[in-house]
Amino acid sequence: MxxxxxxxxxxxxxxxxxxxxxxxxxxxxxxxxxYHGGHTASFKDGGFIFDQGPHISFTKDRRIQDLFADSVDQMYETMQVNLNNYWRGYWPQHPVQLHMHGLPEDVIVKAITDFVEERQAPERPIRNYADWLLASFGQTFAELFPMQYTRKYHLTTAENMSTDWLGPRIYRPSLEEVLRGAISPSAPTVHYITHFRYPREGGFMSYLKKFVPLGNMKxxxxxxxxxxxxxxxxxxxxxxxxxxxxxxxxxxxxxxxxxxxxxxxxxxxxxRLACSTCVLVNVGVNRDDLSKSHMTYIYDDDLCFTRLNFPHMFSPNNAPAGFGTIQAEVYFSDKYKPLTGSPEDWIEPVIRDLRRMGLIREEDQVVFRDARLLRYANIIFDxxxxxxxxxxxxxxxxxxxxxxxxxxxxxxxxxxxxxxxxxxxxxxxxxxxxxxxx
Structure with missing residues (x-):
């Protein structure tokens, strides 16, 4: 053997x-x-369960679906995903390019004008992610949304990134879809995630339960x-x-x-291989109606986090009854934006910005707070x-x-x-x- x-x-x-x-x-x-699990690990503290980042299973591979379901003895939640964004006080649905309704009128007009002009212009060479964004959305939308998010999430510019990672992750809409999303608050959502599964008990790590005996663990x-x-x-x-x-x-x-x-x-x-480092700030609040969305993407530079997820919405067993949880992602990179200080230094700035957004109200009690460092978070495709x-x-x-x-x-x-x-x-x-x- x-x-x-x-x-x-x-x-x-x-x-x-x-x-x-x-x-x-x-x-x-x-x-x-x-402990086992790597970045798939989950942690329980004070009745709250948090994963190492926003893990959900939305695979279309039936074999993997069955393997994971069997690992939790078919005890999982199936949910229709709900995603939104936060941009300068506005809360558009995700993806923004299909849901500009409600944004400032001048932003919508300029974004659509640029979109049309780009579609009518000669085809541009695609040398990097910035070229792809401009060709896909036009200058106004590209600069206000995906290019801005790139600087927060990937910590470098779109000009310094390849397109190797894209796949189905960013949807390129038609003019009709852009127009419909600009004039109607009920435009259809098109996204690579529609539904997801999540273990009913024990956090995302439970999907590994029946695989653990397969190796001699040291x-x-x-x-x-x-x-x-x-x-x-x-x-x-x-x-x-x-x-x-x-x-x-x-x-x-x-x-x-x-x-x-x-x-x-x-x-x-x-x-030379670049990746991001993430400080995960986990917060428990004495109220469970914190958000209608499972995940929120944050564009504003004056908000310290880049993405939020709400673990109590993945499974009710991730928090005590009546309590809600928020996990904030604050990104750094040794190559582009080094972390200084300790992860715990970011707990209060995160809570402060959650209050500024209105997700935590003045009368709410923050009953749990914790910070964890993920030395390796996302690969940066520079x-x-x-x-x-x-x-x-x-x-x-x-x-x-x-x-x-x-x-x-x-x-x-x-x-x-x-x-x-x-x-x-x-x-x-x-x-x-x-x-x-x-």
Missing amino acids: PDIAILGSGMGGFGAAYRLHAEGITPVMYDKNA LNHELVAIDPRKRQLRFSNGVVANYDALVSSLPLPELIRMIQGAPRDVCDAAQ LERADALKTVHGYLDDLGIAYCGRYGDWGYMWTDESFKSGELAAQKALAALAACAA
Whole structure:
């Protein structure tokens, strides 16, 4: 039986364990934390449950739907998603390009005028995300909304981003759809998320429940070095472990840093890979009618957070009866906007801005407050990413180290995509072992 090691115990890691289990192999799974789950983890404190970010399952893949449903014994909520935006005191539905009704008249007129002029103009070359936005929406809408959100969420400019990540994430409307959304408050919503599932008990982490036994879990194992020649792992607690095949869901900059003998160009490429760091501020309030939407996108620079979600709306068991919860995302990046101070420094600014927006009223009692740091949050698809990633992945392929998940593939992955990425990485490891045996 081969010794296959998996680094990390999030969705990607458990996807790999699931695939290996199908071959009768129990991998050893290592995680530096005292808990499993990675960014899929959930935490309970004072009767409140918060996930590590706004996790919901909206996969259309029936196989993954069934796997997750079975993991929670079919105990999940199914909800029609409700998303909105906050822009300069206005609350348009999401996506804004289909719901401009109620915005200032001069903004609507100028946005539609630019939209029409752009559609009539000669086709522009698409060199970056900014070009794509201008071609899709015209200058006024592009600058007021997606370009502004890009600076808050991706922490760089649209001119410095590729279009590799887009997929179905931003909807390009027709003129008829734009006009209908500008004159009617009940324009149809078109979005890649329509419905989602969420575990009834225990937070999003519950979707991993039946996958945990598939691996030999080693918690509190912080990796400090990999010797690819000896196929050996060394941990900060003194443990040294050998492997026949290795699957990693660790962030690529961390993984490359620990590989003994990694070439200078590979190390430099790994450091050019950009991502955001997120401070998650979790708030509990003695009122549950905080929002009609599950998630709100924030555009204003003078509000410290970029996105809000309301966990008590995902499942009533995420908060005590009658209480509501808000999770705010405040973004930073080592490359573009470094975090200074501690995560706890952002609790009061978040609460202050929630009050400014009217989400927390003067008479409301904030009964829970907490801040958590996500060192790796979202991949930033800047113009350096593609070449740097090619160098890093090429080196790992040469070493026979399979990679998976958002931070191993270094991509914009949803939950189901991360799980399937782990399955593919495990298959790659199995194929390499078979080739060696032959």
